[in-house]
Amino acid sequence: MLRQLFSFNGGVKPDPNKGASTREPIARLPLPPQLIIPLHQHIGGTPRPLVKAGDRVLHGQRIGAADGNVSSAVHAPTSGTVVAVEPRLMPHASGLSAMAVVIEPDGLDLRVEREPFDWHAATPGEVRDHLRDAGVVGLGGAVFPSHLKLSAGKAGSTDTLVINGAECEPFITCDDMLMRSEPLDILRGAQVMKTLLAAKQVLVGIEDNKPEAAAALKAAAAELGDPALDIVVVPTRYPAGGAKQLIRVLTGIEVPHGQRSTDYGVQCFNVATALAVWNALERGEPLTRRIVTVAGNVERPRNFDVAIGTPIGFVFEHAGLKPDTDKLIMGGPMMGVPLPGVEAPVVKATNCLLASSPALFPPPEPEMPCIRCGECARACPADLQPFELYWHSRSRNFGRAQEYHLFDCIECGCCAYVCPSHIPLVDYYRYAKSEIWARERDKDAADSARERFEFRNWRAEREKEEKAARLAARSAAKPVAKTAEVADTATSPADAQAATPAVTDPKKALIEAAMARARAQKEAAAAKNTDALTPDQQAQVDAAEARRKRAADLVAEKQAATAGETATVSPDAPAPSPAEPGDGAR
Numbered sequence: 001m002l003r004q005l006f007s008f009n010g011g012v013k014p015d016p017n018k019g020a021s022t023r024e025p026i027a028r029l030p031l032p033p034q035l036i037i038p039l040h041q042h043i044g045g046t047p048r049p050l051v052k053a054g055d056r057v058l059h060g061q062r063i064g065a066a067d068g069n070v071s072s073a074v075h076a077p078t079s080g081t082v083v084a085v086e087p088r089l090m091p092h093a094s095g096l097s098a099m100a101v102v103i104e105p106d107g108l109d110l111r112v113e114r115e116p117f118d119w120h121a122a123t124p125g126e127v128r129d130h131l132r133d134a135g136v137v138g139l140g141g142a143v144f145p146s147h148l149k150l151s152a153g154k155a156g157s158t159d160t161l162v163i164n165g166a167e168c169e170p171f172i173t174c175d176d177m178l179m180r181s182e183p184l185d186i187l188r189g190a191q192v193m194k195t196l197l198a199a200k201q202v203l204v205g206i207e208d209n210k211p212e213a214a215a216a217l218k219a220a221a222a223e224l225g226d227p228a229l230d231i232v233v234v235p236t237r238y239p240a241g242g243a244k245q246l247i248r249v250l251t252g253i254e255v256p257h258g259q260r261s262t263d264y265g266v267q268c269f270n271v272a273t274a275l276a277v278w279n280a281l282e283r284g285e286p287l288t289r290r291i292v293t294v295a296g297n298v299e300r301p302r303n304f305d306v307a308i309g310t311p312i313g314f315v316f317e318h319a320g321l322k323p324d325t326d327k328l329i330m331g332g333p334m335m336g337v338p339l340p341g342v343e344a345p346v347v348k349a350t351n352c353l354l355a356s357s358p359a360l361f362p363p364p365e366p367e368m369p370c371i372r373c374g375e376c377a378r379a380c381p382a383d384l385q386p387f388e389l390y391w392h393s394r395s396r397n398f399g400r401a402q403e404y405h406l407f408d409c410i411e412c413g414c415c416a417y418v419c420p421s422h423i424p425l426v427d428y429y430r431y432a433k434s435e436i437w438a439r440e441r442d443k444d445a446a447d448s449a450r451e452r453f454e455f456r457n458w459r460a461e462r463e464k465e466e467k468a469a470r471l472a473a474r475s476a477a478k479p480v481a482k483t484a485e486v487a488d489t490a491t492s493p494a495d496a497q498a499a500t501p502a503v504t505d506p507k508k509a510l511i512e513a514a515m516a517r518a519r520a521q522k523e524a525a526a527a528k529n530t531d532a533l534t535p536d537q538q539a540q541v542d543a544a545e546a547r548r549k550r551a552a553d554l555v556a557e558k559q560a561a562t563a564g565e566t567a568t569v570s571p572d573a574p575a576p577s578p579a580e581p582g583d584g585a586r
Contacts, residue, residue: 003230003232003250004252005232005234005235005249005250006248006249006250006251006252007248007249008240008244008245008248008249008381009380009381009383010378010379010380010381010382010383010414011237011238011239011240011245011379011381011414012237012238012379012414012417012418013236013237013238014170014238014333014334014417015170016170016171016209016236017170017171017295018170018171018172018173018176018209020295020301021171021173021177021293021294021295021301021302021303022173022176022177022303023302024302025177025181025303026177026178026181026291026302026303026304026305027302027303027304027305028304028305029304029305029306029307029310029314029315029318031077031078031105031107031109031307031310032105032307032310032311032314033104033105034083034102034103034104034105034311035076035077035078035080035102035103035104035105035307035309035310035345036088036100036101036102036309036311036343036345037063037064037074037076037077037100037101037102037103037308037309037345038074038088038090038098038099038100038309038345038347039064039074039098039099039100039101040098040099041072041074041137041143041308041347041348041349042071042072042137042143042144042145042348042349043070043137043142043143043144043145044067044068044070044071044072044144044145045066045067045068045070045071046067046071046098046099047064047065047066047067047071047072047073047074048064048065048067049063049064049085049099049101050062050063050064050065051063051082051085051101052082052085053082053083053084053085054081054082055081055082056079056080056081056082057076057079057080057081057082057103058076058079058110058111058112059076059077059078059079059109059110059111059112059288060075060076060111060112060114060285060286060288061075061076061112062074062075062076062133062286063075063076063082063101063103064101066132066133069132069148070145070148071132071145072132072135072136072137072145072146072147073132073133073134073135073286074101074135075134075135075286075287075288076101076103076288077103077288077289077307077308077309078103078105078106078109078307079105079106079108079109079110079111080103080104080105080106081103081104081106082101082102082103083102083103083104084101084102085099085100085101085102086099086100086102087099087100088100088102088343088345089340089341089343089344090340090344090347091312091330091337091339091340091344091345091346091347091350092337092340092344093337093338093339093340094340095340095341100309100345103309114283114284114285115284116281116282116283116284117130117280117281117282117284119192119281124150124151124196127150127196127281128147128148128150128151128196129147130280130281131146131147131150131277131280131281132145132147133286134280134285134286134287135286135287135288135348136273136276136277136280136286136287137273137287137348138269138270138273139270139272139273139276139290139348139349139351140164140175140241140269140270140272140273140351141270141331141335141349141351143348143349146269146273146276146277149267149269150193150196150197151196151197157198157265158197158198158199158262158265158266158267159199159200159201159265159266160199160200160201160202160203160250160251160265160266160267161190161193161194161197161199161201161202161203161266161267161268161269162202162203162204162205162243162246162247162250162251162266162267162268162269163186163190163202163203163204163205163268163269163270163271163274164205164241164243164246164268164269164270164271165179165204165205165206165210165213165217165270165271166205166206166207166234166240166241166246167207167210167241168207168236168237168238168239168240168241168242169238169239169241169331169332169333169334169335169352170238170332170333170334171293171295171296171332171333171352171354172293172295172331172332172351172352173293173295173303174272174290174291174292174293174303174351174352175213175270175271175272175291175351176210176212176213177291177303178271178272178275178291179206179210179213179216179217179271180212180213180216182275183213183216183217183219183220184220184223184224185275185278185279186217186220186271186274186275186278187202187204187217187220187221187224187226187229187274188224188278188282189273189274189275189276189277189278189279190202190204190229190269190274191224191226191229192277192278192281193267193269193274193277194228197267199228199267200228201228201230202226202228202229202230203230203232203250203251204217204221204229204230204231204232204271205232205234205240205246205249205250206231206232206233206234207233207234207235207236207240207241208233208234208235208236209236214231214233217231218231232250234246234249234250235249238334238412238414239334239381239410239412239414242381242410242412243261243268244261244382244410245381246268247261247266247268251266253266257405257408272290272291287308287348288307288308289305289306289307289308290305290306290308290346290348290350290351291303291304291305291306291351292304292306292315292346292350292351292352292353293351293352293353294315294316294318294319294352294353294355295352295353295354295355296325296329296354296355296356296357296360297321297322297324297325297355297356297357297359297360298316298319298320298321298322298355299319299320299321299322300318300319300320301319302319304318304319306346306350307346308345308346308347308348309345309346310345310346311342311343311344311345311346312328312330312339312342312343312344312345312346312353313342313343315346315353316328316342316353316355319353321355322355322357324357324358324359325355325356325357326356326357326358327355327356327361328342328353328354328355328356329352329353329354329355329356330349330350330352330353330354331351331352331354332352332354333354333361334412334413334414334417335411335412335413336352336354364422364424365422366422367421367422367423367424368421368422368423369421370387370390370391370421370423371420371421372387373420374387375418375419375420376390376414376415376416376418376419376425377415378418379414379415379417379418380414380415381410381412381414382405382408382409382410384404384405384408384409385404386409386415386425388404389401389404389406389409389425389428389429389432390423390425390428390429392404392432393406393428393429393431393432394428396435398432398435398436398439401432401436402436406429406432406433406436407433409426409429411426411429411430413426471510475509475510475513476509478509478513
């Protein structure tokens with residue numbers, strides 16, 4: 001069926017270099033002596049390890065459980081013994097390590113029991129949970145957990161499901177060969193996705209430089225007989241394989257800044273992801289292997305079916321790495337990242353391993369000043385202004401870079417490809433993004449610390465107020481009890497009123513209460529070590545008690561005398577009259 005195709009702004013047409021790796025069919029790579037399976041191979045939380053050193057594992061056994069909803073499980077690609085669970089080198093330009101499960105294969109390849117999942121009878125939520133536990137993620141490069149994308153968008157429904165088979169970047173042919181070898185299961189997986197999303201149509205986009213793959217998909221679509229399936233051949237132009245660019249070409253929908261395709265009823269998946277969904281549901285196979293293109297400066301460029309966790313050096317050995325190789329790249333020449341070493345393993349995001357040499361990729365020209373020619377803006381498929389982003393990123397003015405929609409940049413490399421000044425523009429954008437993310441993390445950490453500090457101060461103040469309230473209530477209760485006791489023994493209301501202590505200050509009440517407790521303790525204290533005294537010791541004790549009694553009697557007599565003198569002066573007695581002048585007043 002002929003469809004109207006649309007176009008997107010910008011783009012370039014580099015030499016595809018795809019012929020060398022498509023001459024032979026996909027080869028299954030044997031298992032290496034040791035598999036290194038990183039736990040974090042996707043966007044989201046790091047899976048929790050379920051095994052420890054010394055454990056025996058089977059092919060397909062879960063060795064890492066999804067940590068939260070934005071995560072995906074990790075499985076053992078074969079049977080063997082867990083040698084270690086420790087940080088290992090990751091295939092990333094930073095050269096950093098991450099936690100990984102190291103497995104030594106036993107050569108038996110014993111599998112866990114595989115059972116198909118009855119997705120027809122299950123709810124969409126149960127299907128998504130099964131895909132999460134099967135480790136299915138996007139295999140087009142973003143490695144986003146697929147179960148999260150298999151739900152309706154903000155609009156409430158999905159009208160169109162786009163299956164991305166464009167594979168626009170040079171040298172990469174893993175999707176091309178997969179579409180040639182597994183077209184029927186790819187479309188069956190697309191039908192499952194269509195059912196989960198309640199989509200009305202499925203559009204499979206494929207560039208016109210892959211005629212064999214397009215023919216295989218069309219034959220499979222005819223065999224399935226699903227009128228909602230449509231295989232659409234699109235013009236070859238990089239980066240037509242970008243999600244927003246392919247959606248624009250197939251549907252004419254242009255997703256604006258700050259919004260997603262699901263807001264417009266469109267969802268996009270890679271062809272390898274569709275096959276992984278079918279294998280997980282119909283065959284009970286978790287994602288433990290993937291197709292990897294090995295190309296560039298190698299003797300036998302080819303596509304290999306590789307177990308996830310295979311060391312990259314082991315893969316290059318089977319492809320025949322040439323001695324003049326100066327750099328290894330994971331991905332293509334436009335968006336790939338340099339590898340820190342051959343010890344790093346193949347992960348779910350590894351679609352291509354590219355060997356570079358001075359003859360194949362000459363050293364870059366020296367960077368020169370930007371002349372503001374505007375070629376980068378004309379080539380940008382995201383309709384950005386790369387030269388403005390470059391200036392603000394270079395001057396560390398990250399706020400202005402965000403105003404120019406830095407995070408809409410898909411890092412396709414078109415701007416750097418056409419730059420006459422040979423400026424590595426994408427490197428500047430990646431640097432700016434990483435700095436902004438780092439500052440956001442620092443700000444979040446500071447905000448969290450401030451909130452904890454303020455809560456601690458509030459809690460201390462609250463405890464202080466509660467303690468003061470308890471003390472005040474206790475001190476107010478004691479005078480009331482004492483007043484009631486005195487009132488019970490009083491002979492008249494006047495006596496009761498006179499006996500009532502006029503203690504209203506809480507502090508004085510606390511002091512009086514403390515003194516009363518001290519007196520009670522002193523009275524209750526009994527003399528110690530008074531048993532079996534000699535006559536002399538008993539005499540000394542009696543003399544001390546007599547002196548103490550005489551002292552107490554003297555104090556009592558003095559207090560009584562003072563009280564008597566005070567009582568002789570009546571407050572009701574009339575005041576003496578002033579002296580008369582004749583009575584000695586001068």
